[in-house]
Amino acid sequence: MNRTIAAISTPAGTGGIAVIRISGEDAVKIADKVFFGSEKLSECDTHTVHYGFIKNEKGEKIDEVLVTVMRAPRTFTREDVVEISTHGGSAAPRAVLDTLIHAGAYMAEAGEFTKRAFLNGRLDLTQAEAVIDIINAENELAERNALSQLGGALSKEISKVRAELVHLAAQLQVTIDYPDEDLEDITADDVKTTAEHCCNIVDRLLSTADSGKIIRDGIKTAIVGKPNVGKSSLLNSLAREERAIVTDIAGTTRDVIEEYINLNGIPLVLIDTAGIRETDDTVEKIGVERSRNSIQAADLVVVMIDGSSFFDDEDIDVLNATRHKKRIVLINKTDLGQSKYVEAVKARAADSRVIEVSAKTGIGLDELADEIKSIYDLGFLSQTDGAVITNMRHKTALINARDALVRVSEAIGMNMPTDIASIDINYAIDALGEITGETVSDSIVEDIFHQFCVGK
Incomplete structure (x- = not known):
């Protein structure tokens, strides 16, 4: 850890500013070689900001910058740290970093600043993670x-x-x-x-831990049902973009589509699946098999039923296939009128919550979010500051x-x-x-x- 390291700490791409971080016992000395302002950085107080220019070994100006000097031990790494704020983009920060490397800094490895914070006792391993x-x-x-x-x-x-x-x-x-x-x-x-x-x-x-997995990875949620009940429309409505193709033709979705969304603060990994039905179409059969696999892999299953159509054996087959999973049943297309089969669906859905929705207009989607929060006790998670x-x-x-x-x-x-x-x-x-x-x-x-x- 005797090396003084440097790296660009801000993401690549276009932006207003970029930050280059230097850490190590020679951080101030190396910065002084390339920074030209009203005073030497080695003579400045800790935790102060200074205006000037970065110049290369030829004396050419590289960029107009602000430099922050932070002396050990009151720094992230508990070493001397200098942060140089340059103009954004890729050319200016890259040129400043190259100048620092030429002046004696070493290119930092992945995670090396946080690793030094851990090794120097600034953070333990859970804090570093x-x-x-x-x-x-x-x-x-x-x-x-x-x-x-x-x-x-x-x-x-x-x-x-x-x-x-x-x-x-x-x-x-x-x-x-x-x-x-x-x-x-x-x-x-x-x-x-x-x-x-x-x-x-x-x-x-x-x-x-189960709640923690949800926080970190989201609730893996499979949207299932027979063809043309509005599964893709629900995905698009929740994602607020045309993520899946929607047509009146049954069987349009042939493969599984995944989308990460935030539904009223709930992290969901939505999986739009092919309609489940008996078919002779070879490609559609593969899609149906993948839909059944998605049911098994999902944390939560949302079963969709077309409220404007008949509640038939295909709907019942989907309900039977999902009966052992955490499940919410949606009766879709309520914008077309009240379904005649609400009570029949509730009888078949056993203890699962049945909600009438319209994927087209958004009716009932807040109720869907509330039910998910209830199932996973996310209200508690949003209020706790304890360890998860x-x-x-x-x-x-x-x-x-x-x-x-x-x-x-x-x-x-x-x-x-x-x-x-x-x-x-x-x-x-x-x-x-x-x-x-x-x-x-x-x-x-x-x-x-x-x-x-x-x-x-």
Whole structure:
């Protein structure tokens, strides 16, 4: 980490400004070589902004800039940091970066700034991962949860449980190592009580994982029904663009179409499927098979029924095929009049909510959004600032910790020696440490930071 690194931190493309970040012990020295303003940056106070020009080794002006000087340790990386704000586009920031590299900076690797923040103790591993989650967030819930994680919501929960287990392990180890000393005994009941208490906290965190998956990835929602009931019209209406072809010809949609949308704050991955029916058309048969596969893979199924037409065996077949899934049934085309078959559909839909809608005019779509919120308890998620598990790495480590704590309780319940239980207590400590980065392997750290973009 002795190298001073530099990279463009703003996205490529046209924009008002771009930012080049420099970090390392020579950050100010290197910036001073290329910046020409009213005073030397090395003589400036920390956290100050300065106007001037960047010049190359030939003394040619590269760009008019603002330079921010931030001295360690009050910086993102806890190293000296200089940020240069240039004009946007690609030519100016690229030329400034090339000038800095020529002056002695090294090109930063993917995620290297955040990696330095982690290695220098500015962030733990969950907070570092939250940085990339904020960058990748596609909805308000995802951004809010990532910001909460960046603020330490998950770290505090994990550290509290881990500290309790470390204290327990230390007490056990002293008892094992010095059995003849006059020390306060820790009983088997004490071990079991602590293990179960910690296990309950871990279970509570794990209980948020399904909701966390929704926050991060969206609810995978398959729109299904027989041909020409308005599935593609619903997709277009929710996406607010002509994403799928809509005609009066049954069987127009032959393949699966996916679209990520935000429905009243709800992240949805909508899947428009081919109409499900018996057919001799080879291509349509493939589409129908893919529709059935989409039902199995979906988190939520929206079954559409044409309220202006007959409620027939094909509709019933779709309802039967989706009866074991989380499901909402929509009676479409209410703009053409009240359906005669509402009660018949409700009888066949069992416990599923039936909503009358018009994909054409938008009638009933707010009610659809409210029902999805109710099914997934998204109202609660939008109000909580607590830790929510959105990362599969965290979930796996928590499962490993929980399983170890369950084994501790079982061992005590079978009157096994407490030193046997201490093995699983230490295993749980290590598993929790993997989440915050205290016991994680170098290869996992490298893999995490390689998911970042260069400049972050």
